[in-house]
Amino acid sequence: MSDNSHVVITNLSKAYKGRSGTILSLTGISLKVDRHEYVSIVGASGCGKSTLLRIISGLDTDFKGAVTIAGKRIAGAGLGRGIVFQEHRLLPWLTVWENVEFALQKGTAEEHAELIANHLKLVGLAGFEKAYPGQLSGGMAQRVAIARALVNRPEILLLDEPFGALDALTRLKLQQQVLDIWKKEKTTMIMVTHDIEEAVYMGDRVIVMSERPGTIKKEFIIDLPRPRNRSNTEFQLLRQAIYREFHKDCV
Numbered sequence: 001m002s003d004n005s006h007v008v009i010t011n012l013s014k015a016y017k018g019r020s021g022t023i024l025s026l027t028g029i030s031l032k033v034d035r036h037e038y039v040s041i042v043g044a045s046g047c048g049k050s051t052l053l054r055i056i057s058g059l060d061t062d063f064k065g066a067v068t069i070a071g072k073r074i075a076g077a078g079l080g081r082g083i084v085f086q087e088h089r090l091l092p093w094l095t096v097w098e099n100v101e102f103a104l105q106k107g108t109a110e111e112h113a114e115l116i117a118n119h120l121k122l123v124g125l126a127g128f129e130k131a132y133p134g135q136l137s138g139g140m141a142q143r144v145a146i147a148r149a150l151v152n153r154p155e156i157l158l159l160d161e162p163f164g165a166l167d168a169l170t171r172l173k174l175q176q177q178v179l180d181i182w183k184k185e186k187t188t189m190i191m192v193t194h195d196i197e198e199a200v201y202m203g204d205r206v207i208v209m210s211e212r213p214g215t216i217k218k219e220f221i222i223d224l225p226r227p228r229n230r231s232n233t234e235f236q237l238l239r240q241a242i243y244r245e246f247h248k249d250c251v
């Protein structure tokens with residue numbers, strides 16, 4: 001194990017038991033993610049990407065193999081890991097401020113106020129504290145969800161298709177904002193996406209998963225300087241190579 005390993009997954013497999021039998025969702029997954037690394041995961045629909053994130057988050061502990069965070073086996077959800085889903089999942093009857101406050105687990109009222117204010121500022125939403133989710137655009141609501149996931153200062157942020165429901169322009173803006181947060185907070189990021197260009201733009205590494213049962217087919221190191229230029233030839237060549245790998249099974 002390299003000294004910098006943050007998340008270590010060893011020979012992970014996961015089966016779901018249903019009425020019609022057992023579905024093997026993941027098999028033989030081994031992966032190491034370094035501290036402050038940004039890993040993107042792509043793969044066909046149903047190959048187990050969300051399942052993998054749920055396991056790393058600790059929301060699902062029914063699996064075979066081992067998952068350790070900073071050398072310790074995970075035993076359930078913890079404040080050290082935040083998660084952002086494709087839908088913002090904000091509570092509509094609470095304000096922006098209250099939605100973020102709702103996630104806070106420890107600390108005094110003053111500490112809470114400072115944390116909430118800082119995190120709303122971090123995602124560019126200072127001034128919208130009293131707004132309700134219904135009064136926000138999709139991008140703004142997703143930024144509240146990101147603030148909520150970060151407010152407990154997690155060392156790891158898990159992003160499950162975080163920009164999937166947004167329009168193209170908002171998506172580009174939010175990608176940049178998440179990269180800025182990653183740089184500033186030094187969070188370890190693990191992001192699932194269907195968008196190969198996004199995976200290359202954001203990630204230090206792109207993991208391509210096979211169709212179900214999900215395995216790791218191939219890893220691509222994205223050794224391009226940041227901020228990245230999407231029209232750069234090397235960027236496009238990597239995107240095409242990942243695209244080919246992604247579609248090999250499907251053709």
Ligand SMILES: Nc1ncnc2c1ncn2[C@@H]1O[C@H](COP(=O)(O)OP(=O)(O)OP(=O)(O)O)[C@@H](O)[C@H]1O
Nearest residue numbers: 016018023025044045046047048049050051052212
């Ligand atoms: N709670 C569950 N019970 C039974 N089967 C499940 C459950 N959750 C997921 N599965 C099955 O496990 C497989 C992987 O699901 P998962 O949602 O992890 O895939 P995914 O790669 O994230 O898909 P998508 O890209 O479409 O979101 C699928 O075949 C799905 O039907």
